[in-house]
Amino acid sequence: MGGTVRAFASRPRREAFVLGLLRGRVKLRGAGRSEVSTVSRKFYITTPIYYVNAPPHIGHAYTTIAADVIARFKRLAGYDVLFATGTDEHGIKIERTARANGVDPKEWCDRIAGEFKQLWERLNISYDDFIRTTEPRHERVAQAIFERAYRNGDIYKGIYEGWYCASCESFYLESELVEGKCPVHGRPVEWTAEECYLFRLSQYQDWLLRHIEEHPEFVEPESRRNEVLSFVRSGLLDLAVSRSTFKWGIPVPFDPDQVIYVWIDALTNYITVAGYGQDEERFQKFWPADVHLVGKEILRFHAVIWPILLHSAGIAPPKKVFAHGWWTFKEQKISKSTGVLVDPWDLAQALARLSGAEVGVAVDAIRYFLLREVPFGQDGDFSDDNLITRFNADLANDYGNLLNRTLPLVERYFQGVVPEPGPAEDRDHLLRETALQVVDAVEGAIDRLELHRALQEIWRLLGAANKYLDEGAPWSLVRRGQERRAATVLYNTLEAFRIATILLSPTCPTATRRAWEQLGIPVPLEEQRLEDARKWQGFPWGTRVRPGKPIFPRIEREAVRAVVEEEQPQKGGERVEEISLDEFKRLDLRVGIVREAKRVPGTEKLLELRVDIGGEVRTLVTGLIPHYTAEDLVGKRIVVLANLQPRQVRGVTSQGMLLAAEWDNEVALLTVEKDPPPGAKVS
Ligand code: ME8
Numbered sequence: 001m002g003g004t005v006r007a008f009a010s011r012p013r014r015e016a017f018v019l020g021l022l023r024g025r026v027k028l029r030g031a032g033r034s035e036v037s038t039v040s041r042k043f044y045i046t047t048p049i050y051y052v053n054a055p056p057h058i059g060h061a062y063t064t065i066a067a068d069v070i071a072r073f074k075r076l077a078g079y080d081v082l083f084a085t086g087t088d089e090h091g092i093k094i095e096r097t098a099r100a101n102g103v104d105p106k107e108w109c110d111r112i113a114g115e116f117k118q119l120w121e122r123l124n125i126s127y128d129d130f131i132r133t134t135e136p137r138h139e140r141v142a143q144a145i146f147e148r149a150y151r152n153g154d155i156y157k158g159i160y161e162g163w164y165c166a167s168c169e170s171f172y173l174e175s176e177l178v179e180g181k182c183p184v185h186g187r188p189v190e191w192t193a194e195e196c197y198l199f200r201l202s203q204y205q206d207w208l209l210r211h212i213e214e215h216p217e218f219v220e221p222e223s224r225r226n227e228v229l230s231f232v233r234s235g236l237l238d239l240a241v242s243r244s245t246f247k248w249g250i251p252v253p254f255d256p257d258q259v260i261y262v263w264i265d266a267l268t269n270y271i272t273v274a275g276y277g278q279d280e281e282r283f284q285k286f287w288p289a290d291v292h293l294v295g296k297e298i299l300r301f302h303a304v305i306w307p308i309l310l311h312s313a314g315i316a317p318p319k320k321v322f323a324h325g326w327w328t329f330k331e332q333k334i335s336k337s338t339g340v341l342v343d344p345w346d347l348a349q350a351l352a353r354l355s356g357a358e359v360g361v362a363v364d365a366i367r368y369f370l371l372r373e374v375p376f377g378q379d380g381d382f383s384d385d386n387l388i389t390r391f392n393a394d395l396a397n398d399y400g401n402l403l404n405r406t407l408p409l410v411e412r413y414f415q416g417v418v419p420e421p422g423p424a425e426d427r428d429h430l431l432r433e434t435a436l437q438v439v440d441a442v443e444g445a446i447d448r449l450e451l452h453r454a455l456q457e458i459w460r461l462l463g464a465a466n467k468y469l470d471e472g473a474p475w476s477l478v479r480r481g482q483e484r485r486a487a488t489v490l491y492n493t494l495e496a497f498r499i500a501t502i503l504l505s506p507t508c509p510t511a512t513r514r515a516w517e518q519l520g521i522p523v524p525l526e527e528q529r530l531e532d533a534r535k536w537q538g539f540p541w542g543t544r545v546r547p548g549k550p551i552f553p554r555i556e557r558e559a560v561r562a563v564v565e566e567e568q569p570q571k572g573g574e575r576v577e578e579i580s581l582d583e584f585k586r587l588d589l590r591v592g593i594v595r596e597a598k599r600v601p602g603t604e605k606l607l608e609l610r611v612d613i614g615g616e617v618r619t620l621v622t623g624l625i626p627h628y629t630a631e632d633l634v635g636k637r638i639v640v641l642a643n644l645q646p647r648q649v650r651g652v653t654s655q656g657m658l659l660a661a662e663w664d665n666e667v668a669l670l671t672v673e674k675d676p677p678p679g680a681k682v683s
Contacts, residue, residue, distance in 0.1 A: 041079050042079060042081070042082070042290075043071075043074040043080070043081045043082070043290050044083075044274065044286040044289040044291075045067050045074075045081070045082070045083050045289070045290060046067070046085070046273070046291070046292050047064050047067045047084070047085040048293075048294050048295065048298060049085065049086040049133065050087055051087075051088050051094065052088070052094055052108065052112035052116075053093050053094055053097040053112075054097070054112070055112060055115045055116075055119075056115060057334055057335075058327060058343070058347070058370075058382065059326070059327055059334045061123060061344040063324065064085055064120060064123070064125055065367045065371065066293060066370075066371060066376065067085065067291075068083070068123075068124070068126055068127070068506075069367070069371060069446075069507050070291070070446060071126060071128075071506075072505070072506030074446075076502070076529060078530070078531075080285075081128065082128050082129065082273070082286050083126065083129075084127060084128065084129040084130075084270070084273040085125070085127045085130060085131075086129070086130050086131030087112070087116055087130075087133070088262070088265075088266045088269075089109040089113070090248055090249040090260075090262045091169045091248065092169070092243070092248070092262075093166045093169060094109065095246055096166070106134065109132070109134055113132055116130075117130060119344065119345060122348070123344060123363055124360065124363060124364075124510065131269045131272060131273050133250075133269060138268070138272040139250045140278075141268050141271060141276050141278075142250050142260055142272075143250060143252075144277050145264075145268050145271075145309065145313055146241070146260055147254065148313045148314075149309065149313060150197070152312055152313075153200075154203065154312045155198065155199050155200075155241060157197055157198075158197075158238075159193065159195055160192070160194060160196050160240035162240075163177060163189040163190070164189060164192045165182035165185060165190075167182060167187055168184050168185065169261075169263060170263070170301075171192075173237075184297050194244055194245055196243060196244060196261075197240070197241050197258065198238045199239045199240075199241045199309070199312075200238055201239045201304075201305065202235070204236070204308040204311060204312065205232060205236045207308075208236075208304065208307060208308055208311075209229070209232050211317065212225065212232070212303075213229075217320055218303070218307075218319070219299070219303045219320075219321050219323075220321075220323075220377075220449065221322070221323070221377040224296060227299075228300065228304065231300060231304065236304070239261075240261060241260065241261045241264050242255075242258040242259060242260055243258065244259075246259070247259065249261075250265050263301055263305065267301065267302070267305065267306045267309065268309075270289055270292065270306075271283070271310075274286040274289070275287075288317060288319050289318040290318075290320065291319070291321075291449070292320070292321045292322070294321060294322070294323050294324075295323065295324060295325075296324065296325060297326075298323075299321065299323040302318075302321045302323075303321045322377075322449050323377070325374065325377060325379035325380065326379045326380075327370075327380055327381075328340075328379065328380070328381045329342060330381070331381060334382065340602075344366060346648060346651050347366060348362040348363045349362070350648045351366065351387070351391070351555075353645075353646060354388075354555050355391065355396075355552065355554070356553045357552055357553055358510070358514075360510030360511075361508075361510050361511045361514065361552060364395075364507070364512075365395055365508075366387070367507055368394070368395060368455065368507050368508055369386070371451045371455060371507060372452055372455045372456075373452075374452065376449055376451040388555050388557070391552065392555055394459065395508075396550070397554075398462045398463065398466060399500070399504070399511075399515075399552065400515075400552040402466055402469070403497060403515055404547075406469065406490060406493050406497065407518060409475065409490055410490055410545050411547060413486060417543070417545070418490075418494060418540070418541050418542065420487065421487060421488040421491040421492060422484040422487060425488075427471070431492055432536045434461055434464045434496075435461055435464075435496050435499045436534065436536060438458065438499075438503070439503065439533045441453075441460075442457045442458060443530065454503075455507065457503075458500050458503050461496055461499065461503075462496075462497075465496035465500070468489070468492065468493060468496070469489065469493045472485075472493070473489075474486035474489045474490050477489065491537075491539070494519065494539055495536065495537055495539045497519075498521070499533045499536075501515050501525070502525070502532060502533040511551050514548070514551045515551055517548070518545065518546050518547055518548050519539075519543070520544050521539070521540065522543075587641060587643065588642040589639055589659075589681070589682035590613050590614065590640050590678075590681060590682060591638075591639060591672055591676050591678055591680040591682060592611040592612060592614075592618070592637070592639070592642075592678055593635070593636070593638075594609050594633045594634055594636050595610045595612050595617060595634070596609065597630035597631075598630050600652055603650055605624070605626070606650060607621070607622055607623075607624050607625060607628070607633070608621050608652055609621075609622065609633060611638070611640060611658070613642055614677065614679015615679060618640070618642070618655040618656050619652065619653060619654060619655050620654050620656050620657065620658055621649040621652050621654035622654075622658055627666070627667040628669070633669075636669065636671060637675065637676070637678075638671060639658065639659040639672065640656050640657065641657040641659065642656050644656050
């Protein structure tokens with residue numbers, strides 16, 4: 001760091017050793033030998049590759065954000081990281097969806113894969129590789145693995161009969177169905193009987209059992225591991241690994257009438273990314289994967305089929321498969337098949353509008369909320385209200401406000417220059433101890449994938465720093481002429497904040513960058529490493545701070561109510577209070593022409609309108625069904641309240657309101673005479 005040069009002569013030995021490790025390379029000096037060998041530490045983490053049958057939603061964002069935070073943390077800790085995500089593009093489900101949308105499957109896949117990539121960019125996902133299963137590099141690997149199992153005698157031709165759920169792309173036994181429907185999606189299953197290739201899963205049952213028993217860390221959390229164990233103990237059946245009734249898949253290399261079963265195709269993506277069969281050095285370095293993060297519904301594929309397939313091909317299984325829980329919304333699973341969707345980008349934009357924060361900061365708040373709210377591994381119910389509470393209490397108050405009250409004090413008492421601390425007192429030692437413990441605790445929690453715990457620990461440090469500042473009260477120290485002590489208190493508060501900022505940077509990359517800019521430390525946050533968080537009093541005194549706007553401006557509850565509530569019909573006949581003419585003039589009422597209208601999917605009464613209000617076309621969401629159909633409205637002149645705060649209605653942003661009369665369950669739109677142009681003022 002720039003500024004002042006100081007020696008760390010008294011750093012404890014253990015810390016010095018850890019620092020050596022953290023740059024990602026350890027120098028091992030053999031006794032009596034002079035050569036120095038370097039060992040690089042790698043970390044390979046994956047998300048599932050997502051189906052492209054529909055655009056991404058917050059469930060996909062959850063896994064991907066979690067993986068991103070872990071990957072960023074590992075980079076911070078000096079690891080050479082490979083973080084992969086991607087899309088799963090073959091199978092009957094994708095083929096059907098593409099046809100239903102009137103395009104060929106490849107075109108459809110390109111479109112949706114593009115949407116995933118765009119969302120990941122917006123959510124600040126730092127993936128190193130985005131794999132698509134339609135890429136030639138992957139098709140070669142899937143075929144090679146299939147062929148290898150065939151040559152081993154693990155794949156044979158037979159007839160498979162069973163119930164198939166196209167949503168899961170999976171076969172079920174009669175006994176596994178729930179009321180005759182898919183146990184995961186609750187959807188009807190299809191009876192299939194076809195000639196195909198089968199894989200001898202049953203042959204590997206004992207090997208897998210032993211592997212899981214001998215490697216308790218292989219499947220986590222523990223409750224999920226027990227489920228997998230009892231599933232394997234109950235007996236594995238051979239698995240159908242090819243299909244012949246449709247074409248949208250990777251051809252079986254030795255039988256062009258069959259395509260490889262989509263799950264076999266999909267799972268092999270993890271070794272394609274690592275360079276299998278194409279870049280031996282890369283494969284040696286990154287395989288086995290350190291963690292496959294998955295949702296709990298696809299754990300069996302990853303913890304049973306995948307290790308067996310690898311073992312049959314002579315490849316080591318991944319080190320860990322971690323299954324997290326499901327997000328629900330009002331107790332219903334958020335998923336494409338239930339139709340309950342939360343669009344993370346809409347949510348970020350709404351949060352940005354509500355708070356006035358920049359959208360990247362709002363994205364950070366969502367990233368933080370998802371990981372903090374629910375212990376990683378458990379289910380959680382999504383609620384706007386809890387999101388706002390976390391935003392205000394944790395981010396605006398504990399984190400943002402700590403900075404916003406410290407920097408002005410530095411300005412006021414020390415001309416905006418971070419002062420040199422004086423001799424340490426007990427409470428200074430205590431803050432230092434907390435900070436150093438927290439760094440270790442955060443690292444440990446990330447290693448155990450206790451992401452919520454890692455955040456709790458950072459907040460333990462922020463809590464201690466806020467309390468330290470309150471109790472240290474530099475403002476009264478200055479009043480009593482104790483500037484030196486005030487300098488120490490302010491310095492140490494900023495120091496704790498600096499450490500918390502480094503630790504929080506993987507979760508909130510944008511907000512922490514903004515905070516770092518305000519701290520004024522010349523070395524950018526991106527260049528900080530975990531070892532920098534372990535250096536107490538690493539903040540260079542003499543630094544000129546640059547106080548700025550609050551990074552997480554508080555959200556007012558009133559504004560929230562307007563945004564998250566669905567449109568409620570106004571009740572007629574109510575007494576209303578009088579307003580002045582000036583108050584009325586604050587309403588921007590204009591003539592608008594409805595250019596397009598369509599029903600909001602998944603709702604009974606909502607229409608989404610595109611309304612020309614003169615030089616601008618606005619989106620309005622209104623509950624006009626069954627009084628009007630979409631066709632009734634196109635071309636109509638209506639009256640629009642144009643300066644109503646935008647609000648989120650079922651994932652669509654409504655940018656205004658149209659006026660209508662209501663009586664006895666009837667609704668009539670307000671229209672105008674003489675066809676004025678769109679934008680004409682109504683007063
Ligand atoms: O299963 N809560 O793809 P998919 C939490 N292509 N996580 C959720 C979620 C929710 N409500 N909804 C989805 C597939 N997810 C296969 C994977 S891998 C070789 C092939 C996340 O598009 C979670 O990670 O159905 C879940 O496992 C994944 O999205 C399912 O995505």
